[in-house]
Amino acid sequence: MGRLKKILIPSLGLVLAFWFYSARDTFKPEMLRGKRVIVTGASTGIGEQMAYHLARMGSHVLLTARTEARLQNVVRRCLELGAASARFVSGTMEDTAFAQHVVREAQAVLGGLDMLILNHVGASYFGFFDGDVEHVRKLLEINFLSYVAMTTSALPMLKESEGSIVVVSSMAGKVGFPFTVPYSATKFALDGFFSSLRQEFAIQSINVSITLCILGFIDTERAVRAAAEVLAERPAPRDECALEILKGAALRRRELYYRYSSTRLPLLLRDCAAELLDYLVRSRYRLPATPGAPRPQH
Template identity: 45%
Template sequence: MDMKPIGKVLCATAFVIGFLAVFWKDSFKPERLSGARVLLTGASAGIGEQMAYHYARFGAEIVLTARREAVLQEVMEKCLTLGAKKIFYIPADMSNPLEPEKVVQFAVQKLGGLDYLVLNHIGMTRFQMWDGDVEYTRWLMQVRFPRCSRFPLSGTILLPGSLLVFSILSFSFPGKIPTPFTTSYSATKFALDGFFSSLRHELSMQKKNISVTLCILGLIDTKSALESTRGKVSLPASPASDAALAIIQAGAMRMREVFYPGWLHLVCCLGVLFPCDPFLQSFYSP
């Protein structure tokens, strides 16, 4: 019996199923976020700041945190004008191992629980060729990675009625596909991907109602990103406000991953199936 036609049918079916799984999305309902209790880190600038404004427009109850208190006050005041039902802020440095739990306790005290915990603190990032600086790589692994993993996932967070969505924004394209100028940075991103992807399995096995949304971002037009990549990357930068909205929508829909811009998903899939280093390198200039 000739199995070739059957094999072609199976391959075509698998392709269609895979395509639908990648690109099919549930519809976003803004009312899901009305009154939602949100703790947002890294909220003083960039994508974090834009997320704060979107959550405010949706009528969420928000706790903002970042290192710069004066800027947090300004963001909080704008959120109030945009429609936030409640809003508080607490200055904190996430590189301090004691700060994450303190911030969570503050948020739970002010909001009575949490529905969304958004980790958006990324810290200082170099965008350059590997120069052998092992200490910098060690610092990234010892400081940046534990920043996210230190946050408590049970106890005071999961109060009755809480529907926790754990959105990790500390990802970017180098967390899926290694790129030039990101050796140390990419190492930490792959570590975060592995940690939270495994954690998702464990939470599911424990029947905990916690959703983990991982965010894979391309070049975004934040001040820090544009400054670090100027003259080195020949790709257009996407708006931070749009990226923030895409992330919020993905979290509300409890998606496993969100890619922004959307074409990054296809690039990641093709990069795994058909690696082509010269093509990828053509977008970068030393």
Template identity: 45%
Template structure:
């Protein structure tokens, strides 16, 4: 009971006073900024007075987001279109941000990708593509940005998924990449602590994809993975980075799901089919 009370009071304090920790003018590089949570993160950072570099694959969408950020009062906002499936893109993006902003206070890694249309879900080509976008590019961006973040005592914010903690059906490669992200950044946090490098790492766990996407996976039609979107999700991510929290769960109930995973590590196939409301015949 005492633990629950302290947790509740801590959450209340966190909600009321977190914004005191975010300094207007902080320099933020945000990936995956054109849609979904990334787009909302851009708008919330703009409202808080951040200086922004936004990146995503589609230039037209980025241009729209940049315009909206300026309407919200952002004094400095730049964009660079980049495809994280290219191994050269991460270094190019970080260098662009350093040139435009003069350094970084926040690196917010949010981009995501499922296998491109036309690729078999478990083919070698699809596997390489998915791991480059969802794992290796995160490592590359972090490596390139760490010197600047260390100089500013900055914060590294990683937007991940509950699939990095609880494996789900028909998401084996994607879940593997998210599990790897959790492991990499967890150990990197320890290494930085040992070396007295003052860079905070916040791992943000967002909600599951839509049930319809999983159902299509049963039937062999690949669908994108969708994370929780909207202002509340974006603010939860920003709060975590601003307060140097080690982890953020949104919605909060997914924290409980991760805890309960140990009680039912391998749900039976019939339970999964009932959950998705599909049958073998329908598949």
């Protein structure tokens, strides 16, 4: 009975919280009209879809990713959709100097910044950890240190505008998932850094919001290519995911879970039934007795 209470009471609290926050969901597209926004990882996937949503809402967007040709197409489409302005800067986030350069470009061409959306991610693999420490280091530089560098550089502008930081993370940054060891490590680092930074903002009365986005399996090209064959669930649509991220950012929410049922609800088990959660995580995979060679991952 005691164990049952440990599960039921948090569940009831979560249902009430979900009802409360849903009732307060008063997002309107006008909230983002005219806003000056950086979107990283904007050439494909969720980042590309966020750029299009922002364009429809009349935002000024500065987009960045590695591939210039793709960025040119995304910028062109943003202008067709009604963006107040759309520009791009291409380069790799392996170098934190480039991350800082993007922020300086925003200062030069936008005159300030209202929202920093950190969405880029380095290429990893989907398979058993292969012991490659150098790969972990490189992935930390792209998935974590560049986020820190951009945030640090953008903070003066965000303080002035009382703006927002949006960090696109994953369930793999809240729960240990198999076959994503390097990727998961970087996402856990994001949670620790930005959750601690939010606390310091509160202590210093800095009115800059931080929204940490906890995503499940989304139908981006990379994620589907890496995991669709082994994950026993259907991926959620990236355009809907992108819109939910922007709604959460505009409403200055602390954390956003998408999709809610497959991300937030399982986290109730972490403290009261951790082994059950581990089992449920493993049960999501359709695997042979010995998984094959690692495959590229998002």
